[in-house]
Amino acid sequence: MQKLTGLERLLKTIKLQEPDVVPHFEALIDKKVRDAILPHASYEDFVEYMDLDGIVVFDKTSTWSYETLSQNTKRDQWGGIVRFTTEETGHPMIPAIKAEKDLDSYVPPDPDEDWRYERLEQLVKRFKGQRAIIAHVTDVFDVAKESLLGDVAYFRAMIRNPELVQRVNELVVDYHLRFIRNCIDVGADVVLVTGDWATAKAPMVSPAFTKRFISPYFQRIVECAHDRGVPCLKHTDGNIWPIFHIIIEAGADGIHPIDPTAGMDIGEAKAKFGDRVCLMGNVNCATTLCSGTVEEVRQETREVIRKAGKRGGLICMSSNSVHSGVRPEDYVAMVKAIREYGKYPLEDHFNNLVVPGSIK
Amino acid sequence: MVSLDKLSKSIIEGASDKASALTKAALGAGIPAKEILDNGLIPGIRKAGDLFEKGEYFLPELLVAGDAMLGALELLEPVLSKSDTLPTGKFLIGTVQGDVHDIGKNIVIMMLKGNRWEVTDLGVDVPPEDFCTAVEQGEFDILGLSALLTMTMPSAAKTIDALKAAGLRDKVKVMVGGAPVTQDWAAKIGADGYGPDAPTAVKVAAALVGRC
Numbered sequence: 001m002q003k004l005t006g007l008e009r010l011l012k013t014i015k016l017q018e019p020d021v022v023p024h025f026e027a028l029i030d031k032k033v034r035d036a037i038l039p040h041a042s043y044e045d046f047v048e049y050m051d052l053d054g055i056v057v058f059d060k061t062s063t064w065s066y067e068t069l070s071q072n073t074k075r076d077q078w079g080g081i082v083r084f085t086t087e088e089t090g091h092p093m094i095p096a097i098k099a100e101k102d103l104d105s106y107v108p109p110d111p112d113e114d115w116r117y118e119r120l121e122q123l124v125k126r127f128k129g130q131r132a133i134i135a136h137v138t139d140v141f142d143v144a145k146e147s148l149l150g151d152v153a154y155f156r157a158m159i160r161n162p163e164l165v166q167r168v169n170e171l172v173v174d175y176h177l178r179f180i181r182n183c184i185d186v187g188a189d190v191v192l193v194t195g196d197w198a199t200a201k202a203p204m205v206s207p208a209f210t211k212r213f214i215s216p217y218f219q220r221i222v223e224c225a226h227d228r229g230v231p232c233l234k235h236t237d238g239n240i241w242p243i244f245h246i247i248i249e250a251g252a253d254g255i256h257p258i259d260p261t262a263g264m265d266i267g268e269a270k271a272k273f274g275d276r277v278c279l280m281g282n283v284n285c286a287t288t289l290c291s292g293t294v295e296e297v298r299q300e301t302r303e304v305i306r307k308a309g310k311r312g313g314l315i316c317m318s319s320n321s322v323h324s325g326v327r328p329e330d331y332v333a334m335v336k337a338i339r340e341y342g343k344y345p346l347e348d349h350f351n352n353l354v355v356p357g358s359i360k
Numbered sequence: 361m362v363s364l365d366k367l368s369k370s371i372i373e374g375a376s377d378k379a380s381a382l383t384k385a386a387l388g389a390g391i392p393a394k395e396i397l398d399n400g401l402i403p404g405i406r407k408a409g410d411l412f413e414k415g416e417y418f419l420p421e422l423l424v425a426g427d428a429m430l431g432a433l434e435l436l437e438p439v440l441s442k443s444d445t446l447p448t449g450k451f452l453i454g455t456v457q458g459d460v461h462d463i464g465k466n467i468v469i470m471m472l473k474g475n476r477w478e479v480t481d482l483g484v485d486v487p488p489e490d491f492c493t494a495v496e497q498g499e500f501d502i503l504g505l506s507a508l509l510t511m512t513m514p515s516a517a518k519t520i521d522a523l524k525a526a527g528l529r530d531k532v533k534v535m536v537g538g539a540p541v542t543q544d545w546a547a548k549i550g551a552d553g554y555g556p557d558a559p560t561a562v563k564v565a566a567a568l569v570g571r572c
Contacts, residue, residue: 156420158420
């Protein structure tokens, strides 16, 4: 097959068609890891050097505004206090909304401010048509739960005050829909929504609550992207077996990372859902990519491709992100293994590929 | 006649107002505080935990059950005698370095308190050396390490290594937990116990100190 561009490779894969080789990108690659592989390079130069198929504009680091409060704490654009630790992205500590009445005077951030799209514009200028430009957005559930209400208050309100949950969700989704429209107008090729809906044991809330409070808002984002001809990918860690179908029914074109740490098997996901949705993942970045040998990384990557690569529909990635604990040589080994074992037709390399949709 | 079964049920249902009202009524009817605790509150929160383990309850249902239990416990505490409140054990807990999530840790604390553990909370983003200092200075049965992010799981391993390096590893049992954590990984990093969820963590903790 003729060599595809990264953009073509990714889009073909998302459409469940066989590309030339299994594509790869990461939502986040920590600076320490990048510097160890290509010292002092910009993210863009690193993506070019590694020949990644997509580049992500991460909303929290490139499009959100922050007010610095102290060395390690900032107020995010939603009003939540965020603490920064060893990773590049901070985590909410104190939510913006302390009491329901705070919402009456709450002023949400304005997604139409031009500066939010400067980074995206730079990437469009450099990579448009060659590599997929991926606009990242943090899930409505995540922003509403973490920055606005606080997780405990949000979960409580699901039972005690569902109207409050809906009100906060509406506020966030309004921002997100306008933000996504703007990103696509600027040139984003793909939308990636991240935010966990599950823990390693189970979904955070029941399937009924997922359908009532979480998936409808994700679905509106998907529809917004689809209306403009752009696919939408969903990341959630955890054991999502009980809600896998809900994510697909909401319209997700791809699901990341089929979390191996939560005991999810990407081969089983391929057999059950591989004819309906693109699978993304799932080389283990809690174990193998942190402490495995290069050979162990190669074998695990090979196995992911064997289990989920048949007939396209696999973007081979880490099982979360290339965080600061990932060994640079292991990340490089994974990328090389994808290129080595991921050449289509995979039948040339494997005789026991998992057939998509073979389990109904 | 005040029914302690109804009190248990109100906790299972997360009906805080009802649980508090029934607790007050039970105290008013002269039922000893310890009996209210042992036959009303504790069975209620344990049942909620069981439902969570079975996958019938999720985080919202468990949280409101915990709220109901803690509200009722607050009413009992002033009247529980010292001998009534001997703890099951002493539990030191914190979220590991690099991780500022506290919901998992706080639910575990809630369940531990409901099962009469004395809990010391070191908070979030706790460096290994701070865990070591607390273990060295206190008399704890168990140290619980919470990691809610895949990327901060290695900090739990570093904390266990730091305990070993400081000669403190044998002073305390170590449990790990958190959304991405698994039994295999817990064993791999040398933890004594692992809780896939808060209710199980409480059972594992009791087993580790021989009080199950």
